[in-house]
Amino acid sequence: MSGPGAPAHRVRGSRPPHGDPVVDRALSLLAAFDTRHRYLTLAELSRRSGIPASSALRLAQRLMAWGALERGDDGRFSIGLRLWEVASLAPRGQGLRQVAMPYMGDLAEVTRQHVLLAVREGDEAVLVDRLSAHQAMPVLYHVGGRLPLHSTGVGLVLLAFAEPGFQEEILARPLVHEPERTAVSPAELRRTLAEVRREGLATVRRRAPEPLVTVAAPVFAAGGRIAAALSVVVPEEHAEPRLLGPAVRTAARSISRGLGAH
Template sequence: MSGGGADSRSVAEKLFAIADAFAGRESLGLTEIASRARLPLSTAHRLVREWVAWGGLVRGDDGRYRVGMRLWRLGVRQPTALRLRRIAMPYLEDLLEATGEHVHLAVRDGLGAIYLERLSGPGAVPVISDVGSRLPLHATGVGLVLLAHAPIEVFDEVLASGPRKYLPNTLTEERDLRRRLAEIRSFGISTSVEELTSGAFSVAAPVRDATGEVVAAVSIIAHVERVAEPQFALGVRMAARGISSALGYRPQGE
C-alpha cells in the first residue's frame, strides 16, 4: 500500500475504497484500482473478485473493470433518482410516441453520463446506450449538456483524461469543446451528429431542479437522415421544461 505502515481499515472500508476508486472513471485496471484505493495489489485482487462475484463490478474482455448493474441498481433506488425517473416518465413517453426513436434520461457521474432511463421505438437506430450505461461526457448529447453546466474543474478533468475520438466528428480539442459548451449554454440545447454512433444524431436539453441547478439531461437519438426534422429539438425542449417545472424550477421573471 502506498504511504507504508499497517492498514487499519476494516474489510468493509477497503471494499468501499474500491467502489470510490471508480469516481470519475469509466473503467480501471487492477493496478489502478489498487493505487486509487491505497491497497496492496494482492488485497485489491482478492476484494475485486468479491465485488465481481456479487455483481458490483464486471470485468471486460480488455481485462479492465467497470461498475456492474447490481451496484448501479442500488444507486437508482435512492429517493432522488427514483423521483426523477417517475416525474420524467410521462414526458419521455410523449417523446417516444412523437418520434419513434430512442429517448434518454441521464445524470452526471464524475466524467460520465449514467442513463437512468431509455425508451425505444421498434425501428430506432442501433445505439450502445442502455439503462445503467455510463458513457463519456464529451461524446454524447446528454453528456455535453451535463458538461456544459458542470463546474469548470470537471471540464479540466475531461481534458486531462485524454478524451477519446470515437468518430471523426467527436470533439476532443479544448478549443472545439469550449466553443460547443458555450453554444449549449447559449441556445439551451445540444445537437450532436455521428459523434459516438455512426448513422445517428442526438438532440439533448438540460433538466433543472427547484434551485435552478442542472441535475439531468433528456435526449432523443435518431437516424441521421432525420436530422433536419424540427420536432426533435422542439420535443426535447418541451420535455426538459416540463420535467424541470415538475421538479419545482421556475425561470426568472415568471
Template sequence: MTQVEQDLPADDGTATRARGKRPPQGEPVIDRAFALLDCFDLDHRFLTLGELSRRSGIPASSALRLAGRLMAWGALERDDAGRFSIGVRLWEVASLAPRGHGLRDVALPYLHDLAEATREHVLLAVRDERQGLLVERISGHRATEVLYRVGGRLPLHSTGVGLVLLAFAEPDFTEPYLDLPLRHDPEQTLVDKARLRRTLAEVRRERIAIFRRAVPSPVLSVAAPIWDADDTVAAALSVVVPDQTFDARRLAPAVQTAARAISRALGAQRAVGRTT
C-alpha cells in the same frame, strides 16, 4: 441462513489472505464487499467464484464468505450452476434514489410524449462523477441502433446528454475534465479540445446540444437541460434519431419544451428559457 453461510466461519475482516493478494492494510470488509459487486458489468452478468476472486483481487475463501453475506441480504444471487449474479434487492434499494427513479417518475409522461412523436429513442441521464448515467430510455419498436442501456454509463464529451451535463457542470469540475486525454467513443478518435470548448459555450448559450455520430450507424442526438428547484441542472433529456432523416432544428423546440415542463415539475424557476 443460506447453505453458504452455514458452511463458513464469520468474517471479521482479519481473515488470512492468499499470498500475493493481500489488500491495503486496514481495508474494511464493506470495501471488499463493494469490490465484489463492482465485478459485474454488462458483459459479465454471471460470475463463478473463481472469476469473482480474479476480478476483485480477493482470495477465493474470503470472496466466498463475503458473497455468502451479500446473498443473505439479497445483493447477490446464485444459480444452479454455482454462478453469482446481482440480486434484486439492490434494484429495490436503488429505486429509492431521488436522482434516479424520483426524477424518472416525474419525467416519464414527457418522455413518452417525445417517444410517441419520434418513434425513436428518448434518453434521460444524470451526471455521476466523470460519466453520465442513463436513468431511462424509451425506444420505438423499429428505432435505430444505440450504444447505451438503462443503468449504463456514457461519456460526457461525446453524447448529446453528456454535452449538456458537461456544459452546465460547475467550473471546478469542467476544467479538470477538459484536461483529461479525451477520446470519442466508440470511434476512439482524439477530441479537439478547442472545438469542444466552443461547443460547450454554445450549449450554455442556446440550452440545446446537437451531436452526431457516424458509427455503429449515423445518428443525431438533440439534448436539453433539466433544472431542479435549486436552479442547477439535474439531468439531461435527448432524442436520438437516424441522421439525415430528422431535422435537428425542428426537433430542438420539442425537446426543450419537454425539458422545461419536467423542470417546472421539479420546482425549477429557470425552466422558461430561450428556444432555438
C-alpha cells in the same frame, strides 16, 4: 420528491485510503458485475474482485442472505432483487426517472426512436433511463451504462451547465472522439459548450456504426442547478433537428418543473 442532490465529485473506481476492509471487500464483490457480466461463477467473482475464493464465497453468502446477491440453479451469482429494490430509492436514479417518465413517453411517442435521460457521476454521464420504440434502430446504450461527457449529446449538456471549475478540469485533459480516436481541440470544445449554454440544446452527429443525430437539452432541479440531460437519438435520414429541438426542450422543461425548478 426533493430535487436530486449535487453529485459528489468522485473518480470512478477510486478507493479511499483507509477504511473498513470488510465493507470495502463486500462492495468490491458487487462492483465485479457489469453489463457484460451479469452472471458470475465463484471463480469469476473472485478474479474480478481480487478477493480470494474462500473469502469471496463467505462474503457472497452474507450478501445472499440479505438479498444483495442471488445464485441461480447453475451456481452462478447475480445482483439480487433486494439490492435493486433499495437502490431504486436513489433520488438521482429512480426518483428522477419517476418524474421524467410520462414526458419521456410523450417524446418517444412523437419521435418513434430513442429517448435518453442521463445524470453526471464523476467525470462521466450515467444513463438513468431509456425509452425505445420497437422500430427504433438498435443502439448500444444500456440503463446504468456510462457515456463520455465531451462527445455525446447528454454529456455535452451536463458538461456545459456544470460548475466552471469542473469544466476547466475536463478541458485540460487529453480527450478523443470515439471510435475514430481523433483528438478533441479544447478551444473547439469550449466554443461548443458556450453554444450549448446559449441555445439550451446540444446537437451531435455520429457517423459510425450508423449515421445518427442526437439532440439533448438540460433538466434543472430546484435552485437552478443542472440535474440531468434529456435527449432524442434518431437515424440521420429521419432527423430534423430543427423540429426535434423544441420537442426535447419542452419535455426537459416539463421535467424540470416536476423537480421543482422555476
